[in-house]
Amino acid sequence: MGDRVAARAESSELTRQRILEAARHLFTERGYFNTSLQDIRRESGLSIGSIYHHFTGKEELARELFYDTLSFVESDIRRVYAQYSGARERCYHVIESLFETTESMPEVMEYVLYFKHREVLPGEKPICASQPFEIIKSIIAEGMAAGEIRPMDEVMASAALLGGPIRLVQLRLEGVIVEPLTQHLSEAWECAWRSVAA
Amino acid sequence: MGDRVAARAESSELTRQRILEAARHLFTERGYFNTSLQDIRRESGLSIGSIYHHFTGKEELARELFYDTLSFVESDIRRVYAQYSGARERCYHVIESLFETTESMPEVMEYVLYFKHREVLPGEKPICASQPFEIIKSIIAEGMAAGEIRPMDEVMASAALLGGPIRLVQLRLEGVIVEPLTQHLSEAWECAWRSVAA
DNA sequence: GTCTATAACACGATAGAC
């Protein structure tokens, strides 16, 4: 008997995901404000009523996607942190994972980079106060203590290390770079590491 | 008699500027889509009719501001290009000017960095195809030919050089960095140049 | 849980007096 409850819950979760996927696609393609709930209804193949049954409104869709994406990025960085040791290795694999995600899930990457929290979700904490940012900072702090990274302001070091790669991701998403970013990994890494290496 | 015509033209130009200033302020503060013409009317102290007399609509305000800002940045880079020689000197002063503009005209900088052409002005060329971007590329190409910069992909070099500083500008605009960026110029420059220096 | 129909509203844009 619990089966029927479980099946219903599962199907409910499925429609939830369908709505979120449609929203993510449209938000990244034409932007939050250029997407109406009618668009999301059409894209998801469901109805307005159904959307409002699962979410309180359009804003919650954006919020949900935002936190989804953020925790995806976070777990990815955590994995790298746990799997490797030393700032050099860890930073390398953070950038590698950044490039891989750009290729395999460009919409997720686009959402992370271009989503304007302040505009769409006023009152949310800025992304730089988020967990991923904190992990990066501690990787760098440890690397500095170990003498791998030149002593300098931590914010400076993180900007120097990731600024270039992030810029490349943007150029790739905009279509300026046409080859997969993974092809440029070693060259990008060389530039990034030189900027902070001791 | 020409005086009266000139005076009228001047006053007309003045109200035009008042409207543009109000629009820039509101667009950067809360975003294009969160700003209504009523807001611009209130902020500028004029009327809806007056705004429509000077501009064809809201979108033209954004477009006008965009090209204004772009040509400001362009002339700034051109100045640096003409005033200095060698990739090293030129790049240093481009970054210096970037930081100075961030401090003296944060709204201009914010408009350049965060304005979403694709969303607000669909059909506009992306900023990376713009003149400022082209000048940077030629500075780098000349620097590579002169042996100042390691041989590498030009796009890669520009991302490495400016990615870090641009990231710092963003952090400054978001309030993560509280001191004027000019204080960090030498450290930021050190990181940026190391990433590409021969 | 899912649907359709519709309410309530704000927006960009226009018309026309002065």
Place this chain on the structure above:
DNA sequence: GTCTATCGTGTTATAGAC
């Protein structure tokens, strides 16, 4: 050139049948 008043449209969100 500047203004006020207003139109038409598209939006988010709700009500209520099934």
